[in-house]
Amino acid sequence: MWDYTDKVKDHFLHPRNVGEIENPSGLGEVGSLSCGDALKLSIKVENGIITDARFKTFGCASAIASSSALTEMVKGMSVEEAAKITNQDIANSLGGLPKEKMHCSVMGREALEAAIASYRGIILPMAQGEIVCECFGVTDLEIIQAIKESNLRSVEEITNFTKAGGGCGKCEDRLREILQATVNGLPVEPRKEEKVRRMTTLQKIKKIEEVLAREIQPTLQKDGGNIELVDVDGDFVTVSLRGACASCQASRTTLKEYVEKKLREQVIDTLIVEEAKP
Amino acid sequence: MNCGSDQVIYMDNNATTRIAPEVVDAMMPFLTDCYGNPSSMHTFGGQVGHAVQDARQAVAGLIGAEPEEIIFTSCGTESDSTAILSALQTFRDNRHVVTTRVEHPAVKSLCASLTSMTGHKHRVTSLTVAADGTLNLDQYRDSLSDDTAIVSVMWANNETGVIFPVEEMAQMARERGILFHTDAVQAVGKIPINLHDNAIDFLALSGHKLHAPKGVGVLYVRKGTPFVPFINGGHQEQGRRGGTENVASIVGLGRACQLAAETMEEENTRVRALRDKLEKSLLATVPKARLNGHPTQRLPNTSNISFEYIEGEAILLHLNKYNICASSGSACTSGSLEPSHVLRAMGVPFTAAHGSIRFSLSVYNTEEEVDFVLDKIPAIIAELREMSPFWAPEKMKQAGGDVS
Structure with missing residues (x-):
């Protein structure tokens, strides 16, 4: 449950200025269905004064309340005055918004900016970032x-x-x-x-092959076995056991307790070694 | 504090339920006079121990288990964690877990954390669901591998009520020597469950979803299943879960399980009929409303409906005005900025996911309440749609394009 002020609840349950102005002087549309909230703000400007403002909003209670409060604020303002409205002004007019909902007031300010820009016939730089x-x-x-x-x-x-x-x-x-x-x-x-924060797969493969050739293969060969690298996918190292190792009862122990341990020590400690499926 | 419970129309029973008055009655002695420790040697404590045993029997009775297979825990989440972590500790070399994309956070977040636990890095397969929220058993079969330690699949989904074929899935796991856990928090008490007849190894249930209090849960562990405790301590629960028993709540849960057995039929007849009436009427009277989840393979009490082009939190707050309690899968109610992971996994379009409302009924709901809700909703939806910038174009499209 969100803690909304009485003003938010009032604007939500009794929204002011819902609708669209026919042939508006300026139209601002922000947000989208996928984002979860959207606002279409239309304004009528006569002699530099905003004489009417209407909104349509898709969104939660605070989005609807912010839109409603915004239309009340701008009516009667000059375009220059309205252009100075910040999201904080909108939130303040509602007696504040829960912090997780501040984006609703930002959406109001953005729609107003867009409507004023469309009235002035300019393109906002925002979308170009x-x-x-x-x-x-x-x-x-x-x-x-x-x-x-x-x-x-x-x-x-x-x-x-x-x-x-x-x-x-x-x-x-x-x-x-x-x-x-x-x-x-x-x-x-x-x-x-x-940034290269972790090892790339290629770096891992090279390092794994190095450790296999230098330490692991010679050890296994002593017992008549061998090991081959099949694949490296993320942290998953797939290997194939050969010779005596392939049929050895303890091959799983060899894989986990010896091969995986060695590779973790010398390559990267998140590796998981698995045997290739036949 | 007066919560006004006599005025609310409570249709949010998958979130939590009213404690049955019979349950409160059963609990009272253990909150007052009978305060002994069930582990004590004296009669004063010992008789409390008997009450815990009776509750264990009652829980076992509801789900077709043996009393010694019941471990009392603090909640469903603890039960889930216990089961999954136990299996992973039992089979240390098996680092693969199979689950679904639509699990409750109790399982989902735990599994997500397994992939990053240093030194015990696990591979997690999260099964996808179809548009109606059901699982594909062929995909499930293919996902099982030699190093799978445990499968964890919910019995019924909390948001849509869709029921998964966990008994069949457990059998498939058993044939591969893999343990099977089910989060049955939403299913227990709503649909018949008999663990004698299936291959499920672990089952989690939660008291407050079936008219017992919050703060008590159960983990069922099939006899013979290897088990590693999650909370170590005293010898309570035969050493499988340390900590002095939450006696009053355990007794309450026992009583709630007896009641659930008695009302099971009503749940599946009268409650189901109420749910169906609510759902059918809403889908018929509100344009661009859609059902989320399989129409029949579903719990009898749950209905998840999307009202397209409007947002769920706004609907809930309007319902709140009439003291109607429901919930939503919209972004604003999910605690994040994105709509519910369940609806997204089902591929519910954004136009609908944000406007989803879940009604979940119980035996305490009446037909008058359903009629009242049906009376209020269409106007709320219409009012919010008039305000939505996406509704007018949609309405025109419908008027122009669909003349039949």
């Missing part, structure tokens, strides 16, 4: 703006505000880089090539 979070299609420019606007200080906060990192979580390191650079007032460096 580098896609950092592929699950929710969030760009680095959007993330940097959220960090600055809401003074974000952790990856978790970035996720709460922009949803970036809330899906598979693969972009967490990149989010940390962007956060660090932005907080320190530095420009964000373009994404570096995937």
